[in-house]
Each structure stands twice: as structure tokens, then as C-alpha cells.
Amino acid sequence: MLYKDSCNRKSNQQNLGTIKSSNLCTEIIEFTSPEETAVCNLASIALPRFVREKGVPIESHPSKLAGSNGSKNRYFDFDKLGEVTSTVTFNLNKIIDMNYYPVETARRSNMRHRPIGIGVQGLADTFMLLGMAFDSPEAQQLNRDIFETIYYHALKASAELAAKEGPYETYEGSPVSKGIIQPDMWNVVPSTRWNWPTLRETISKVGVRNSLLVAPMPTASTSQILGNNECFEPYTSNIYSRRVLRFVNTVLLLTF
Template sequence: MRRVESGERWSLFDPKVVPHLSDLHGDDFDAAYSRAEAEGHAMKQVAARDLYARMMKTLAETGNGWMNFKDACNRKSNQTLLPSNIVHSSNLCTEIVEVTSAGETAVCNLGSINLARHVGDAGFDFEGLAETARTAVKFLDAVVDINFYPTPESAASNKRWRPVGLGLMGLQDVFFQLRLPFDRPEARELSVRIQEEIYFQALSTSCELAQVHGPHPSFAETRAAEGVFQFDLWRTTPREPARWEALRDRIRLFGLRNSLVVAIAPTATIASIVGAFECIEPQISNLFKRETLSGEFLQVNRYLVRELKGLGLWTEDVRNRIKLAEGSIQSVAEIPQELKSIFRTIWEVPMRSLIDMAAERAPFIDQSQSLNLFIESPTIGKLSSMYMYAWKKGLKTSYYLRSRPATGIAKTTTTRVVEASKDVACSLENPETCEACQ
């Protein structure tokens, strides 16, 4: 990324010639890479910006080939105190970043808190969140002992590190219930406070488990053994430093039962089951069709429906115009501007805000977060700037790049749809009749 920024060239090596590079990061990688270049081991050299542009082109075309940052993953990991412990990769969904080796295959035990169930008349229920987090960590830790391991390497890794990944879902539900636009300062502050509480309670519970059962076998090899928390690695100060200092002292005394405790996984299936919005993302649309193995289901934003009913605006005409706008309410004149701000879709929320919010909560996530990025009409220029910004903000990983089809479909509720410049018969409720939908 530095060479992209400065317009330099990038060298491509045969991994058989420089096998040690995969086990290095940071300054050690830089030195070994430059030395290999100087010794003439490069098989080919290309402009770093050309290679980066190819990567962006692949992302735009497929949504895959996720940009993850090895230096950030290693520098900000509790497991990498010793130079021999290296994070080589993430899991598929990019929220799990753990050390691996020839003898250890990283494993993690995941769970997600439904934030939507932690909002009451008085606002967000942090006491309830703390209780849920503490209960969840105990359950997740027990999985380490009762789980089935398909290989000796996975069993060895999980028993030695005992990592768990407590995540969340329904952040958008919380903002809807509190009537907060997704990226308003109050919403961003609440997002960080929620993440800090989960991290604190997870570490506290892990320390209590260590006091009873002993710390995980590799505790001495972790940064926590030296009193270092994730937010220290980000050079961030928590809200209540006094309670963190007390916890730091307890961890030095008793250790931790788990080397890692927090990871925000994608929650597509379980969020649908409990009726919440996925993980940390804004809503895709106020009205959309979900396809599952059980069939197709029309889903409507119940929070918006409640607001519009209260204003007497949940009429057939308004519903039709929301459908025509593919679930957006921004063009419906009757709807107040306040609601338009609250009920924006992901296509109407700046990606800079989404990246900023991810960076703001990251000091309280000792693994990583499945961060989808969304751009309606991707170009190499837009993507280049977006991922460069994510790298500069210090993010460890990113997930899918989501974009919309080049030919959009404007739906009506009766019999017509405009697809590109062609009219075809269609019905939102009966997409099998539409050539475009098929």
C-alpha cells in the first residue's frame, strides 16, 4: 500500500525462492523483501498501482478477493507477542484472525448478541448487555472442552489458545428504536460504548474463569500477560480508565482463560431467525425480497411501517412509490426529512462513515469484524480511494464488496417494470412472471 501511494514498483517472487516471507510482517518483512529484491530474486516487477488497479477491478466484477492487512492483524493481536507466533490469514468471513503454524490450525467458537433485545423505555440497557456478554463467554468457553475436532492440529490449537469470538447483531435495530440516523455522532458514540462494554465484560469473565480453572496454556506468550489490552495497541483511551486498570491488575494476577474474546461475524442466517438486522451494517432496503431454501419472502422494515402509520402515511400510494424506488424513501415527498435521515439504506450512507465507525469500535475488538463495503456503481478510482482509506484507518480486514447490478429494475405493484429501456410484464409479488427477475 505504501508503494501504491508513492508510485513505486512491486516485485513478484516465487515462494519456493523466498519461503520465509510468509512468516514475516512489519519491519522484518520490509527488510527481507527489500533484501530479496536487491539480491535479484524477483521473477517479475510491475507498477504497484497497476497491480492495485487489477485487484480493484476484480473486486468490482466479483465482490471477492477481500482486502485484508497482515501488518495490522499481527501488530494488534494478543497472540503475537513472540515473533514465532504469526497470523497468516483470516477465516472466510474475515472476522477471525489467529496464529497458525504447521502444527496448529486455528479454530474459533462464535456467538452473537442480539442488541435489538437490549433497548428499553429508558434507552439502551447496558446492564442487560453486560449480563448477556458474561453468560455468552461462559458458554463459548465450554465449547472448547466439549467440541469435536476433526484434526489433531485443530484440537492442539484450540486447547492451547482457547479463543472465542463474541460478536453482535441488530445494531441497526438499536438505531431505529432510538430514532438515530446510522452515522450521527450520537449513534457512533453509542456503537463504540456498546463494543467497549462487550470487550470489558468478556475479558472480565475470562479472567474469572482463569481464576477457577487456570489460564489458557499459552497465556505467558500473549500481550495480555504484560498488561496490554487491544485499545492500547490502537493508542485509544477507554471511557472509564479506572475499571480497566483494576481489570489489568486482576489479569496480571490470574491470567485469562481465553487468548481472544471478541469477533464480529456476519449474521445473515441467525439475524433472519431472530428478526434483527445483520451484525454492524445499515439496512439494505426498507422493502426487499429474501430468498431461502424454504422459498421467497417479502420483507418490510417494521420500524418504518410503525412511524408511517403514526403519521397516517402508510397508504397504498406511498407503498407503491417505495417499491418503485427499490425500498428507498428519499423520493417520497410526504415523508418528513427526519425519517428520511433515520431510514436511509446502505446505498445512501457514506462508506467513509461505515469505515470510520469500524475504526472507532476496533480498539475493543481483539480479533476483527466482517466489514462489508457497499458502492452502488463501483469504479477503480472510487474503490482505490475507499480501500486506501480503510488501510490508513488501521483496519485489520474487510469482507465483500457489495454493488448493485448495472441494469436496475424499477418495480411497480401491478403489471409493468422498466428494465434498462425495455418494458416487460412483472409483479413484485410474482417475480417468476418477469424475464428480468428470472
């Protein structure tokens, strides 16, 4: 259930008018009108790929770990997550520019507001690889740190693009144009992991290239490609069935 007033108060698109609906899965909430059809440009990041073994060089590190044995010798690579988030931000902006639009109203909306939605998959797998219970204080803190990292680096990359190509067309009047970013809207003080004051100063000078940045989508299909659990959801069983068009696949958790 979503509350319309709360969604509008916390949206960076609130300067465009009243937002009346979300997309089907509610991960992104955008302004739409008879002249504009909202478009979401999405990509998900596979979080388990950022769990590293201590003392193992990156070049010889396995592409994917399994099981919680040895979890005390593992850590989460926030620097690499930030690097990948920046790359995803740049790539999604290229998609906006190069995409095919079936209707003019969709092209107009995407070009004017340039919304992107960066999400995740495999959060539950990440917790298990690190030996954390899903609802433990350690997992809750890691969850906050992960999404702070994603938002910071997406915002930073968007500002870098704005410095080269200019802010998105409807930037003026938006919360971010007034120095208000998402932590401010939620009364949250960011950690000191990243340099927020410098980023705020940069944005005040050059703006940002995208009206929206983070949108944790369900990844119901895409997470299956890499064998991750969906989005930020917990596992509900150690063994379960995945039904597709042609067969039913029984899955046993590898990371349990």
C-alpha cells in the same frame, strides 16, 4: 481488504508466530501451522433486546420493541448487555471443553489458545429503535459504548475463569500477559463507564482464559432467526427480498 502487518501488530496471538490468514469472513484472525488448525468459537448477541422503555419494569417489558415512535422514552441497558456477555463467555468456554473435534490439529489449537469470538446482530435495528440515524454522532457513540461493554465484560469473565482454571496455555508472552489490551493497541482511552484499572490489576495477577474475545461475524443466517439486520451493517432499503433454498421472502422493515 485486510493488511497482514496491521493484523499481526494488533493481535493478542502475535507471540505464537506470524499470522498468515483470517477465516472466510475475516471477523477473526488466528495463528495456524502444520501442527495446529485454527478454530473459531462464535456467538452473536442480539442488540435490540437491550433497548428498554423508561419506567417499565424488566419483568413486564416486551421481549422486542418495534418502530421508532416513542424513541425518546427509551434507553440502552448496558448493565444487562454486560451480564449477557459474561454468560456468553462462560458458555463458549464450555463449548471448547466439550466439543467434538474431527481432527487432532483442531483440538490441539483450541485447547492451547482457547479463542472465542463474541459478535452482534441488529445494530441498525437498535439505532432505529432509539431514533438515531445510522451515521449520526449519537449512533457512533452508542456503537463505541456497546463494543467497549462487550470487550470489558468478556475480558472480566475470562479473568474470572483464569482465576479458577488458570490462563490459557500460550498466555505467557502475549500482549495481554504484558498488560497490553486492545484499547492500548489502538491508542484509545476507554471511558469511565467500567472499572478498567481494577480489571487490569486482576489480569496482571491471574491472567485470562482466552487468547481472543471479540469477533463481529456477519450473522447472515443467524440474524434472520430473530428478525434482525445482519451484524453491524446498515439497512440498504425499507423493503427487500431474502432468498433461501426453497423460496423468496419479501421483508418490510418493522422498526422503520
